[in-house]
Amino acid sequence: MVQAAVMGYGVVGSGVVEVLMEHQSSIARRTKEEIGIKYILDIRDFPDSPFQEKFTKSFEDILNDDEVRVVAEVMGGVHPAYEFTRQLLERGKSVVTSNKELVATKGAELLKIAKEHNANYLFEASVGGGVPIIRPLSQCLAANDVIEIAGILNGTTNFILTKMIRENMSFEDALSMAQQLGYAERNPAADVEGQDAGRKISILASLVYGKHVYPQYVHTEGITKITLEDVAYAASWGGVIKLIGQVKRLDDDMLDITVEPMLIEKSSQLANVDDVFNGILVRGDSTGDVVFYGKGAGKLPTASAVVADIMDCVKHLNKRKYFDWADCDGSIIKPYEETVFPFYVRLQSSLSKQEVTEKITSLLLNAREIVRANAADNEYAFAVDEMTVADREKALAALTDSGIRVLSKIRIADL
Numbered sequence: 001m002v003q004a005a006v007m008g009y010g011v012v013g014s015g016v017v018e019v020l021m022e023h024q025s026s027i028a029r030r031t032k033e034e035i036g037i038k039y040i041l042d043i044r045d046f047p048d049s050p051f052q053e054k055f056t057k058s059f060e061d062i063l064n065d066d067e068v069r070v071v072a073e074v075m076g077g078v079h080p081a082y083e084f085t086r087q088l089l090e091r092g093k094s095v096v097t098s099n100k101e102l103v104a105t106k107g108a109e110l111l112k113i114a115k116e117h118n119a120n121y122l123f124e125a126s127v128g129g130g131v132p133i134i135r136p137l138s139q140c141l142a143a144n145d146v147i148e149i150a151g152i153l154n155g156t157t158n159f160i161l162t163k164m165i166r167e168n169m170s171f172e173d174a175l176s177m178a179q180q181l182g183y184a185e186r187n188p189a190a191d192v193e194g195q196d197a198g199r200k201i202s203i204l205a206s207l208v209y210g211k212h213v214y215p216q217y218v219h220t221e222g223i224t225k226i227t228l229e230d231v232a233y234a235a236s237w238g239g240v241i242k243l244i245g246q247v248k249r250l251d252d253d254m255l256d257i258t259v260e261p262m263l264i265e266k267s268s269q270l271a272n273v274d275d276v277f278n279g280i281l282v283r284g285d286s287t288g289d290v291v292f293y294g295k296g297a298g299k300l301p302t303a304s305a306v307v308a309d310i311m312d313c314v315k316h317l318n319k320r321k322y323f324d325w326a327d328c329d330g331s332i333i334k335p336y337e338e339t340v341f342p343f344y345v346r347l348q349s350s351l352s353k354q355e356v357t358e359k360i361t362s363l364l365l366n367a368r369e370i371v372r373a374n375a376a377d378n379e380y381a382f383a384v385d386e387m388t389v390a391d392r393e394k395a396l397a398a399l400t401d402s403g404i405r406v407l408s409k410i411r412i413a414d415l
């Protein structure tokens, strides 16, 4: 029997224990080894848990026990998860994790330590919850040059947007439902402000392009400024608003990487990815588009990916797996101001419609008006052809100077 430990008994940690216990015999059959849980680390008490004898509050119990070969770090946050993971890898223990914040901020370093100590650091659950994406990118699609990855990577915001689109529900009510269902982060600002999706696209970009794309290199916007008016204009335009994490390799080999709300056409494969589901589109030079779809958050989907990583580590106890990427100073990232894309803009003005139209057409490229039912008389919306962000901002500033208020601006995706 191979002994494992679980650090953190929250939503995901309790799911990991449940999945490992309930599937014990099928897991043993597939791994050719039984996997036991020797310790569960948590600072809290769980007096009603049937696993009383496994709980410990001491990390050293796990670190110093040579029987423990694989550890699931499902604590979340960078500290102390980083210090614990480092020490475990230095002792040659393999670590698996759902902790995207840690992988996104310290991945290059932890992978290097794992390599030096002939251990594995696996993180399938860090992106897409129960949706396989790390292994497909690093193995099944490895023969491709990946031109682009674009995904709905955050279940909470997708759940909120779906409620806004389908049920006209307020942002606050939808967020509180997502929290009750266990989708949201402890601090839901990480979901709604886009950082969670930013960490995930930074992990995917690092994996595919071989250089650590730290979250601070990712232009990040959340969904807090999206209104029901924008949702209605998107429908009139023929699409929906989704929070998209996207990385594209440009002709000059730089990366255009962003997390922001985007208008996507109804015909896009990502347009019907709703509720807590994630959808990730990978555009390979040989495969064309490949799409991964499934539950991106929640106890058991995420636990399923963590347990699969534990099994993989058990099967490769004395062998290294394939993950590796180098550190990077950000020089491969195209500054956001220089990126180019079409966009939607919603405006308000007391000028006449003719004056507004004249100003818009003189400043923005090929602006096409979008009309919605029940719009206020002084509200206008347009879809505009591609410009650099810097040029767009100059044009929008000129509109503001001429008495036209910019209420929203949202990228139009080519997905």
Ligand code: HSE
Binding pocket: 126, 129, 153, 154, 155, 156, 157, 183, 184, 185, 191, 196, 296, 297, 298
């Ligand atoms: N808060 C995250 C989400 C959990 O909503 O997608 C899964 O990473």
